[in-house]
Amino acid sequence: MTVTEQEITDYVARVRAALADLPPAYRDELTEDLPEHLAEVAAEADGTLVERLGEPEAYAAELRSAAGAAATTGGRRADRRFRATADRFRARLHRWDVQLGPPLGYASAGEFLRLLRPAWWMLRGYLAAMLVTVLTTGGTFGLLPSLNGSTLAGLVLLAGSVLASIWLGHHTPGLSRPKRRLLRVGTAVLVVFGLAGVVDMDGRARSGDFGYEQISIDGRYDHVRDVFVYDSAGRLVENARLFDQNGDPIRLGYPDCLDERDLNGSGNPLLRPYPYCPQQAPYAPRPPAATPPAPNVPPLPEPTTAASPAATPTATPAATATGTLAPAQPSPTRTG
Amino acid sequence: MSLHYFALHTSVQCVDTTQLLKGVLDLAVLAVLREEDGYGYDILRRLREAGLEEVGDASVYGTLRRLFAAGLLTTYVVPSEAGPHRKYYSLNAAGRDQLTRSGKLWRSFATTMDALLDDRGMAA
Numbered sequence: 215m216t217v218t219e220q221e222i223t224d225y226v227a228r229v230r231a232a233l234a235d236l237p238p239a240y241r242d243e244l245t246e247d248l249p250e251h252l253a254e255v256a257a258e259a260d261g262t263l264v265e266r267l268g269e270p271e272a273y274a275a276e277l278r279s280a281a282g283a284a285a286t287t288g289g290r291r292a293d294r295r296f297r298a299t300a301d302r303f304r305a306r307l308h309r310w311d312v313q314l315g316p317p318l319g320y321a322s323a324g325e326f327l328r329l330l331r332p333a334w335w336m337l338r339g340y341l342a343a344m345l346v347t348v349l350t351t352g353g354t355f356g357l358l359p360s361l362n363g364s365t366l367a368g369l370v371l372l373a374g375s376v377l378a379s380i381w382l383g384h385h386t387p388g389l390s391r392p393k394r395r396l397l398r399v400g401t402a403v404l405v406v407f408g409l410a411g412v413v414d415m416d417g418r419a420r421s422g423d424f425g426y427e428q429i430s431i432d433g434r435y436d437h438v439r440d441v442f443v444y445d446s447a448g449r450l451v452e453n454a455r456l457f458d459q460n461g462d463p464i465r466l467g468y469p470d471c472l473d474e475r476d477l478n479g480s481g482n483p484l485l486r487p488y489p490y491c492p493q494q495a496p497y498a499p500r501p502p503a504a505t506p507p508a509p510n511v512p513p514l515p516e517p518t519t520a521a522s523p524a525a526t527p528t529a530t531p532a533a534t535a536t537g538t539l540a541p542a543q544p545s546p547t548r549t550g
Numbered sequence: 551m552s553l554h555y556f557a558l559h560t561s562v563q564c565v566d567t568t569q570l571l572k573g574v575l576d577l578a579v580l581a582v583l584r585e586e587d588g589y590g591y592d593i594l595r596r597l598r599e600a601g602l603e604e605v606g607d608a609s610v611y612g613t614l615r616r617l618f619a620a621g622l623l624t625t626y627v628v629p630s631e632a633g634p635h636r637k638y639y640s641l642n643a644a645g646r647d648q649l650t651r652s653g654k655l656w657r658s659f660a661t662t663m664d665a666l667l668d669d670r671g672m673a674a
Contacts, residue, residue, distance in 0.1 A: 243615060244611070246637070247589075247637060248611070250590075250591070251591050255607070267607055274608070276608035276609050276612065277608035278612065280612025280615075281612035281613070282616050
């Protein structure tokens, strides 16, 4: 069968247009069997309707004369005028259809558009998937659909809805009239949704904000690269760890210096205590402070501190602190 | 009756067949409906099978409408399992009456025409 549903609709429209001067009720009577008849004609052999039945206007003239059309049954005048206008509009559409065809390289614009139908089915499936995405997530119109935040599920949804749309496209002519009307309404919704989505996306693309959403609620610490803890005496505390009220470690910044402590490879550099880079401390008393009066700690405390940690972990930090603040001093309390 | 149509069809093709059809289409449609009710496309097919190959689709539909409007046919709708519902036409009493009268008229007319042609030495 080479005759399409569209061709039948067009043919009927042109026949009706040619009978536009008749009273509407009478014209409806004359043409009520026409779509079914054309479907039968289309089913019996190949060729276009015009080839088989002649031009719709000629068909209309034959119908009119065979029916002896001169009846003047009722029909409200406004209704009649509306129908006449609708038919004139349809006839004009048909003329445009034919006129626009040759520039496109086809007999009619409709023929060209019919070729694009499968492409429209795919687009329709995509739009349906996007509609589901926007409705379920309440988010904005992006490029890919997603389901419950999962892009993979979104792609499955996309494939499913595209296939369903193609199937529906193939089966549309077999649908009953109410179902077809429903389909038309759904299509209109999708078109409006798609246009609105594209306009929205375009606006966001122009403003440079392409759907990027800040994850952290408070961005004040985004610029932090390292953390330096000072005790009440203004001394840098090394190997500090920060925890929140739940005992979860607070991770800020990222080590951007090479740390000899980590050279033996303790894995994730983010697991290192603060500061990551003690030598970059903003207020560090960098030059070893002139050794304060330290009565009982003789010249170099290293040996004692190195030996003591296991024995007296609490006492040693104080000892080291008072002893030296040398940056290179290895920390004695690596308890963590 | 179909023999007559056939004779008509072959012997006057050089004349305007559609003109002749116009005159007898009412009768042809009534005759086709005498045996069995039918819907538009079905009636058209029966007419063509009977030899009226040049009958126009629109002419048949128009004729059905006119005969219905004249009260010679009744219609009823039959749901079809595949596709849309079909409007069936059937002869009512007035239609059958009309068929009988028109049929007689046609036969006498055809006989006259045959005799006329025979007199002039033309084989049917």
